[in-house]
Amino acid sequence: MIDxxxxxxxxxxxxxxxxxxxxxxxVWMEVGRTNLIRNFGxxxxxxxEKGFLLPVVYxxxxxxxxAYYDDEIVVQSALIEMTKTKLSIGYRIFxxxxxxxxxxxxxxLSDLVFLDxxxxxxxxAPEFFVNAVKIxxxxxxxKFIEDIQKILKY
Amino acid sequence: MIDxxxxxxxxxxxxxxxxxxxxxxxVWMEVGRTNLIRNFGxxxxxxxEKGFLLPVVYxxxxxxxxAYYDDEIVVQSALIEMTKTKLSIGYRIFxxxxxxxxxxxxxxLSDLVFLDxxxxxxxxAPEFFVNAVKIxxxxxxxKFIEDIQKILKY
Amino acid sequence: MIDxxxxxxxxxxxxxxxxxxxxxxxVWMEVGRTNLIRNFGxxxxxxxEKGFLLPVVYxxxxxxxxAYYDDEIVVQSALIEMTKTKLSIGYRIFxxxxxxxxxxxxxxLSDLVFLDxxxxxxxxAPEFFVNAVKIxxxxxxxKFIEDIQKILKY
Amino acid sequence: MIDxxxxxxxxxxxxxxxxxxxxxxxVWMEVGRTNLIRNFGxxxxxxxEKGFLLPVVYxxxxxxxxAYYDDEIVVQSALIEMTKTKLSIGYRIFxxxxxxxxxxxxxxLSDLVFLDxxxxxxxxAPEFFVNAVKIxxxxxxxKFIEDIQKILKY
Numbered sequence: 162m163i164d165x166x167x168x169x170x171x172x173x174x175x176x177x178x179x180x181x182x183x184x185x186x187x188v189w190m191e192v193g194r195t196n197l198i199r200n201f202g203x204x205x206x207x208x209x210e211k212g213f214l215l216p217v218v219y220x221x222x223x224x225x226x227x228a229y230y231d232d233e234i235v236v237q238s239a240l241i242e243m244t245k246t247k248l249s250i251g252y253r254i255f256x257x258x259x260x261x262x263x264x265x266x267x268x269x270l271s272d273l274v275f276l277d278x279x280x281x282x283x284x285x286a287p288e289f290f291v292n293a294v295k296i297x298x299x300x301x302x303x304k305f306i307e308d309i310q311k312i313l314k315y
Numbered sequence: 316m317i318d319x320x321x322x323x324x325x326x327x328x329x330x331x332x333x334x335x336x337x338x339x340x341x342v343w344m345e346v347g348r349t350n351l352i353r354n355f356g357x358x359x360x361x362x363x364e365k366g367f368l369l370p371v372v373y374x375x376x377x378x379x380x381x382a383y384y385d386d387e388i389v390v391q392s393a394l395i396e397m398t399k400t401k402l403s404i405g406y407r408i409f410x411x412x413x414x415x416x417x418x419x420x421x422x423x424l425s426d427l428v429f430l431d432x433x434x435x436x437x438x439x440a441p442e443f444f445v446n447a448v449k450i451x452x453x454x455x456x457x458k459f460i461e462d463i464q465k466i467l468k469y
Numbered sequence: 470m471i472d473x474x475x476x477x478x479x480x481x482x483x484x485x486x487x488x489x490x491x492x493x494x495x496v497w498m499e500v501g502r503t504n505l506i507r508n509f510g511x512x513x514x515x516x517x518e519k520g521f522l523l524p525v526v527y528x529x530x531x532x533x534x535x536a537y538y539d540d541e542i543v544v545q546s547a548l549i550e551m552t553k554t555k556l557s558i559g560y561r562i563f564x565x566x567x568x569x570x571x572x573x574x575x576x577x578l579s580d581l582v583f584l585d586x587x588x589x590x591x592x593x594a595p596e597f598f599v600n601a602v603k604i605x606x607x608x609x610x611x612k613f614i615e616d617i618q619k620i621l622k623y
Numbered sequence: 624m625i626d627x628x629x630x631x632x633x634x635x636x637x638x639x640x641x642x643x644x645x646x647x648x649x650v651w652m653e654v655g656r657t658n659l660i661r662n663f664g665x666x667x668x669x670x671x672e673k674g675f676l677l678p679v680v681y682x683x684x685x686x687x688x689x690a691y692y693d694d695e696i697v698v699q700s701a702l703i704e705m706t707k708t709k710l711s712i713g714y715r716i717f718x719x720x721x722x723x724x725x726x727x728x729x730x731x732l733s734d735l736v737f738l739d740x741x742x743x744x745x746x747x748a749p750e751f752f753v754n755a756v757k758i759x760x761x762x763x764x765x766k767f768i769e770d771i772q773k774i775l776k777y
Contacts, residue, residue, distance in 0.1 A: 172503070172513075173338060173496045175331040177384055177671075182327050183679045184653075187646035188481045195480070195539070205480075206539045209639075217645045221683035230331055231503070231514045326657070326667075327650045331517075337525045338499075341492035342635045349634070349693070359634075360693045363485075371491045375529035385657070385668045481644050485637040485692055492635060538639055 162297050163305055164197040166236045170228055180227035186267050187220060190252045193236035194271070197250065201293045213287060214276040215248070222269035223312050226256075233257040234266075239305050240296050241270070245285050248273045248294075251309040268312040316451050317459055318351040320390045324382055334381035340421050341374060344406045347390035348425070351404065355447045367441060368430040369402070376423035377466050380410075387411040388420075393459050394450050395424070399439050402427045402448075405463040422466040470605050471613055472505040474544045478536055488535035494575050495528060498560045501544035502579070505558065509601045521595060522584040523556070530577035531620050534564075541565040542574075547613050548604050549578070553593050556581045556602075559617040576620040624759050625701045625767055626659040632694045642689035648729050649682060652714045655698035656733070659712065663755045675749060676738040677710070684731035685774050688718075695719040696728075701767050702758050703732070707747050710735045710756075713771040730774040 168189065176182040195205050208215060228234060234256055241249040249272050255263035277284045296302075322343065330336040349359050362369060382388060388410055395403040403426050409417035431438045450456075476497065484490040503513050516523060536542060542564055549557040557580050563571035585592045604610075630651065638644040657667050670677060690696060696718055703711040711734050717725035739746045758764075 169500075171496060172330055172499050173336050176326055177329040177331065177333045178676055178678060179331045180678070183682065184327060184646045184649035187649060188479060191480050191646075192477075204539060214640055216640060216642070216689075217686060219683070219685045220645065221681070223681045224679060227678075231512060323654075325650060326653050332522055332524060334524070337528065338492045338495035341495065342633060345492075345634050346631075358693060368486055370486060370488070370535075371532060373529070373531045374491065375527070377527045378525060381524075385666060480638055481646060483639040484634055485639065485641045487639045490635050 162197075162200060163237050163239045163302060164193065164200050166193045166196045166238070168192065168234050168236065170230050170232045170234060172230055175230050180229060183222075183224060186222055186224070186254060186269065189234065189236050189254060190220070190222075190238070190250075190269050190271060193238035193252055194250050197238040197240070198294075201295075203290060203293050208290065209278065211287065212278045213284070214278050214281070215273045216276060217271050218247075218274050219272040220270065221313055222267055224267050225312070226264055226266045228254075228256045228266045235263065237305065239302060240294060241306060241309065243286070243291075243294060243296070246275050246283050248286075251305065253305065253308060268309055270309060270313055316351075316354060317391050317393045317456060318347060318354050320347045320350045320392070322346065322388050322390065324384050324386045324388060326384055329384050334383060337376075337378060340376055340378070340408060340423065343388065343390050343408060344374070344376075344392070344404075344423050344425060347392035347406055348404050351392040351394070352448075355449075357444060357447050362444065363432065365441065366432045367438070368432050368435070369427045370430060371425050372401075372428050373426040374424065375467055376421055378421050379466070380418055380420045382408075382410045382420045389417065391459065393456060394448060395460060395463065397440070397445075397448060397450070400429050400437050402440075405459065407459065407462060422463055424463060424467055470505075470508060471545050471547045471610060472501065472508050474501045474504045474546070476500065476542050476544065478538050478540045478542060480538055483538050488537060491530075491532060494530055494532070494562060494577065497542065497544050497562060498528070498530075498546070498558075498577050498579060501546035501560055502558050505546040505548070506602075509603075511598060511601050516598065517586065519595065520586045521592070522586050522589070523581045524584060525579050526555075526582050527580040528578065529621055530575055532575050533620070534572055534574045536562075536564045536574045543571065545613065547610060548602060549614060549617065551594070551599075551602060551604070554583055554591050556594075559613065561613065561616060576617055578617060578621055624659075624662060625699050625764060626655065626662050628655045628658045628698045628700070630654065630696050630698065632690055632692050632696060634692055637692050642691060645684075645686060648684055648686070648716060648731065651696065651698050651716060652682070652684075652700070652712075652731050652733060655700035655714055656712050659700040659702070660756075663757075665752060665755050670752065671740065673749065674740045675746070676740050676743070677735045678738060679733050680709075680736050681734040682732065683775055684729055686729050687774070688726055688728045690716075690718045690728045697725065699767065701764060702756060703768060703771065705748070705753075705756060705758070708737055708745050710748075713767065715767065715770060730771055732771060732775055
């Protein structure tokens with residue numbers, strides 16, 4: 162499944178180059194993965210309430226083209242891989258230039274690990290999470306993964 | 316006592332007007348008051364460790380002149396008033412334009428209340444805080460307070 | 470007219486108190502007023518393209534109750550006053566606690582002035598803006614203004 | 624040369640996990656590289672005034688250990704590579720845990736390209752920049768590069 166989260170560029174997200182400041186793309190990736198997880202029927206909020214944290218341990222992004230103030234943005238997020246303790250999530254971020262046109266502005270990746278909220282140690286993903294989260298293959302999904310790999314060269 | 320905290324404008328703090336985005340001044344005020352409290356011999360961090368929170372309940376700012384990327388900034392903070400449960404802190408923020416010249420860019424005010432970290436209810440300021448924090452009058456301090464009142468018109 | 474803009478609290482907007490960091494409310498007010506102006510048939514982006522800037526010269530906010538990660542937020546914005554060179558905009562910010570319940574979390578105000586983009590001097594609001602922007606009185610609007618005045622005590 | 628930039632964690636930089644929010648490390652890297660360039664005798668500000676922009680086109684970071692509110696942080700930045708149009712800068716970020724102890728919290732990398740400010744097209748690095756910026760090898764520098772490569776696995 163590829164989640165699509167829509168947002169609009171805030172004035173606060175621009176810098177004096179007149180474009181979106183690069184660190185904000187990582188905020189958008191977080192907004193995207195929050196919704197991706199929500200689509201699996203779990204909220205990140207619940208996960209914390211049940212005693213788990215899911216911090217980012219690695220992230221990367223390639224910035225292809227700038228995004229501008231007031232642009233409509235779509236953040237595509239999809240699960241790339243899941244191990245016993247870790248999630249890899251990929252992102253393609255577009256600006257919507259017309260009703261049916263999208264320009265790719267950024268491609269990213271983030272690895273997150275499960276931590277016990279109390280001990281702050283790495284733990285296995287809880288069973289309710291593992292059961293809910295599934296990678297559903299599709300031609301669209303394969304293209305997504307290929308894009309992430311090709312563009313990020315990871 | 317008037318604390319002076321020095322910082323330099325980050326690229327991330329600018330917006331597409333080419334100046335510091337207004338909400339960042341409130342971040343700088345927080346940096347200033349952290350150091351003001353440190354000067355009283357207490358750290359805000361300790362305060363939290365001892366079970367207190369000190370959230371902002373009211374704030375205001377007048378923006379007089381813009382600040383720019385890479386500017387050296389000085390945030391002056393001083394305690395305006397302290398009641399049993401509340402602190403009022405005032406701020407004058409300058410950009411340093413030459414070795415001995417400063418241009419006033421912003422004047423601000425914030426009210427903070429003491430909360431119990433567990434119950435999240437308003438509580439009296441702890442004794443160790445009350446004993447440490449003192450308003451020391453001086454002509455410089457009086458001018459500071461007058462500026463805040465006159466410019467903010469509060 | 471009272472504009473309503475909906476957003477969801479981002480993880481990046483929280484702080485270690487577990488609530489929304491206070492400076493972020495000023496970002497939300499900016500998101501709200503962007504949409505308020507859009508509803509008048511103008512975009513802030515156009516305004517800049519036509520040679521005007523609209524920086525904030527004064528702002529204040531009272532924080533009544535905290536907002537939390539993943540909360541659904543509604544930012545209500547309305548024009549309070551318009552002079553030849555200045556706009557005053559008021560805000561009521563709520564968290565949506567159930568389908569038909571809202572809890573007031575913040576009340577704010579901001580004054581913005583028209584600047585010429587080149588000279589950065591205060592100028593009169595352009596005619597196309599003055600003609601588009603109208604205060605439409607209604608009982609709901611009067612209550613809004615009353616709330617802002619009473620809660621901010623300005 | 625390895626530049627060391629010191630900063631202190633701001634309250635605004637924490638999130639509800641009680642640690643520094645991951646996107647803020649990219650802001651710190653930018654603060655680090657600003658000073659790295661300053662040490663070469665150029666300011667990034669001048670670069671823009673002379674008609675160049677230097678946006679990030681790729682970045683990555685590995686988060687090894689958390690940083691906390693009020694921590695003293697040192698951002699080490701060094702030039703890894705310079706081509707005709709691109710700079711690669713590496714970062715090691717530490718929290719200072721005692722007078723002579725540092726704990727590694729993050730390792731990062733960023734690639735920046737030179738753009739003409741008007742056309743926004745990729746251009747060669749200006750001569751004054753090329754002449755000023757030099758990679759000075761040293762055992763310390765070699766260890767730095769090795770760390771970045773090993774930890775980021777790029």
